[in-house]
Amino acid sequence: xxxxxxPQTEKTTVGEYVYDLLKMNIVRMKLEPGNRISExxxxxxxxxxxxxxxxxxxxxxxxxxxxILPQRGTYIAKIDLDQVEEAxxxxxxxxxxxxxxxxxxxxxxxxxxxxxxxxxxQKCLVxxxxxxYFELDEAFHRIIFESVNKLRTWxxxxxxxxxxxxxxxxxxxxxxxxxxxxxxxxxxxEAIRLKNDEKAQLVIGNHIRKLIHEQADLxxxxxxxF
Numbered sequence: 001x002x003x004x005x006x007p008q009t010e011k012t013t014v015g016e017y018v019y020d021l022l023k024m025n026i027v028r029m030k031l032e033p034g035n036r037i038s039e040x041x042x043x044x045x046x047x048x049x050x051x052x053x054x055x056x057x058x059x060x061x062x063x064x065x066x067x068i069l070p071q072r073g074t075y076i077a078k079i080d081l082d083q084v085e086e087a088x089x090x091x092x093x094x095x096x097x098x099x100x101x102x103x104x105x106x107x108x109x110x111x112x113x114x115x116x117x118x119x120x121x122q123k124c125l126v127x128x129x130x131x132x133y134f135e136l137d138e139a140f141h142r143i144i145f146e147s148v149n150k151l152r153t154w155x156x157x158x159x160x161x162x163x164x165x166x167x168x169x170x171x172x173x174x175x176x177x178x179x180x181x182x183x184x185x186x187x188x189x190e191a192i193r194l195k196n197d198e199k200a201q202l203v204i205g206n207h208i209r210k211l212i213h214e215q216a217d218l219x220x221x222x223x224x225x226f
Contacts, residue, residue, distance in 0.1 A: 019056040033078040033225040087164035092208045103197040110147035
């Protein structure tokens with residue numbers, strides 16, 4: 001099993017660390033939908049006892065990311081497209097509402113942060129580092145919410161966004177997808193800079209609905225994930 005492993009911080013318990021690490025790898029598709037996962041293997045890989053691993057498994061199963069079959073084992077849950085659509089809908093409604101505030105004007109500090117983020121996104125076109133691009137994509141939209149003191153609204157979105165994130169990660173593998181997303185991000189920053197809400201609403205609508213049009217192709221390319 002090959003997964004991304006980050007060090008445990010002093011502020012987290014072993015249980016929190018195992019949960020966060022497993023969830024990150026499920027979201028980023030390092031742990032593939034439908035594959036079996038065992039407490040023993042994770043315990044040995046991370047050098048922890050089975051107890052925090054078991055607790056993390058239970059928590060992730062409650063969130064619909066693992067399913068535990070008695071006497072048969074534990075498996076990574078497949079992607080639920082109904083949950084993807086609901087998360088997409090919630091995000092579109094809330095981000096559109098936040099942009100109505102943002103396009104009334106934000107500080108140069110936040111515009112500079114968006115510009116800097118876009119520059120880093122451009123580098124991913126060369127490196128093809130999909131995990132890095134995902135982090136930048138998330139940070140870009142978080143900055144928009146933060147710029148008008150709506151960070152808690154972003155956190156609400158993030159709490160229901162897990163299945164949607166998995167599909168986004170998969171979509172990055174399509175030719176020109178990242179380039180297209182960066183172009184939309186640039187258009188959004190320009191609309192914010194010009195305080196053009198009509199343009200911002202058009203761009204964010206197309207941006208968030210983009211995955212609707214990609215779902216059939218994703219299912220055809222990755223049938224075992226759905």
